[in-house]
Amino acid sequence: GMETVEDITIEESKDSRSCLRICVTNPSIREDTLSKYVIYTVQGLDNQGDFERVRRYTDFVKLRMLLIENWPTCYVPPIPPKQVIGNFASQFIESRRKMLNHFVSKISELSYLYHAEEFQQFIRGPEDYEKATSLKQSICSIEPKFTSNFEEFNQEEVSDQRIQTIAGFEKFAKSNFVSLKEFKETVKTVKLQYEQFRYLMNGFSKKFTEVESQYLNYFGTVNIFTPLSAEAQENPFETLYEWIKFEIVDLKSMLQVVEHRYFLDNEKYKAECKVSEYNKRISKLQSGKSSIKQMLSTKSKEQNISSTEAKLAQKEKEIKAFSMVIRIALNRLGAYELPKFQEKKTKEYKTMMQQFSSLLQSEFQTFNHSAEESLKKSQS
Incomplete structure (x- = not known):
């Protein structure tokens, strides 16, 4: 589990x-x-x-x-x-x-x-917040933030269980979107139809009361129909609709977070390709082979080697940072972020169902009250 x-x-x-x-x-x-x-x-x-x-x-x-x-x-x-x-x-x-x-x-x-x-x-x-665009950080700035903020996830290798938790969520979210979106449309329709139904029932209740009183006047029968309470109540389906709208957006944002790990893997892979490219370049330079670009360059062989070595060192530093961030990220996702999200979803769902059910209940109590009273009167 x-x-x-x-x-x-x-x-x-x-x-x-x-x-x-x-x-x-x-x-x-x-x-x-x-x-x-x-x-x-x-x-x-x-x-x-x-x-x-x-x-x-x-x-x-x-x-x-x-x-x-x-x-x-x-x-x-x-x-x-x-x-x-x-x-x-x-x-x-x-x-x-x-x-x-x-x-x-x-x-x-x-x-x-x-x-x-x-x-x-x-x-x-x-x-002007646009000026903050310079705030985008490189992996070498991200890594120290991760190690200082989330050091408890830096201790161990990523377990299979955590990997499965992450993959499981991804699969669930992707397969669930379609049915959630369809359900959202259903709820939207019911919500609108329900407004319409309420409006019609109010009109019906008023009309029935009028007709009954005219009828009674002539035949002298007792008043039986109990009108529906005209109190304006919240539409129960509105609660459900608001919940599902947010749910879709929230699941999407969590999925976006989980899928970001592919981006990190890909960036790390690009850095690794650069490392092997720089290594090849250095050994070529050392063996005296040089490309046309280097022949035309004003730099000496030694300068070319040392500038490539500097680039190589930078890329190796980035790869180390990527490995560290990816490890912390996967540990956090599997052991903390996703279980916490699951807990939050369960809690939110319960809260919504409480609201929805109690609104629905009071809604039908209105009809029930009218029917029960009318039944009593008609039997007496």
């Missing part, structure tokens, strides 16, 4: 959690000559004091991409997907704000991401 999170002790640094508050508020539409866009205020307070920045949706996209690249295989919460039409409808803006708010609050729970330069620049840095 899967390792549980308890198997591994994780020190989530509590240093600033106690006084940490962060939220995305106050969305407003801005227009300049060429474009129209929505800005959001990101504000909060932590042990460094308070902060407030105005950010666009594209800044959030940029931030998330940077976190994924600079913290490979670490879970980064999702942001709402891009949408082309209906971007300025107030309902859309509000649901996007909610999800962006969820994004920053989840990051604030992951101290290594919260204190990372990419995120600090986002909440405290220049007005």
Whole structure:
């Protein structure tokens, strides 16, 4: 089975959690000559004091991409997907704000991401977050962050069980997307039809009451029909729909994190190819063979050898860094990130089902009450 999170002790640094508050508020539409866009205020307070920045949706996209690249295989919460039409409808803006708010609050729970330069620049840095593009890091800068933040995953080789956990999740997520998307469409239809049904039932209830009272007036029978309660209630299927919409996005973001390991493997392989290329070049130079490019070069043979050796040393350093990061990443994914994700999903699903079931129950109690009362009266 899967390792549980308890198997591994994780020190989530509590240093600033106690006084940490962060939220995305106050969305407003801005227009300049060429474009129209929505800005959001990101504000909060932590042990460094308070902060407030105005950010666009594209800044959030940029931030998330940077976190994924600079913290490979670490879970980064999702942001709402891009949408082309209906971007300025107030309902859309509000649901996007909610999800962006969820994004920053989840990051604030992951101290290594919260204190990372990419995120600090986002909440405290220049007005123009595009300037932060220089924050993309090389593997040699990523490796020391990994060894200092996740040293407990650096001790051992990656076990087969952990590899299986990772592969198992990947298989599950990919095969599940199709059915989740289909279910989302089903729920959407039911949700809309249900609104319609409610609307019709309200009209029906009013009409029935009218007809019955006219009927009674003439025949002198007793009032039997008990009208449906007209209280506005939350549509139970709305809860289900919101859950599944988020679920698809969240699974996608976890899959993106898990698949990032292929990118690391590939980059490491490229570095290894370079190493063998430099080694061949050095032995050619030493044996006195030289390419046309080197013949035309003003550098001496010794200079050519030493500059190639410097490149070789750099690539070897990168390969070491890749190996270290990949090992930590796979250990973290298999022993911590995925079990934690599984636990979170189970909890979220239970919460949603509680809401959904209790809404559905109170919904049908309304019908039940009307039917029971009417039945009693008709039998008396």
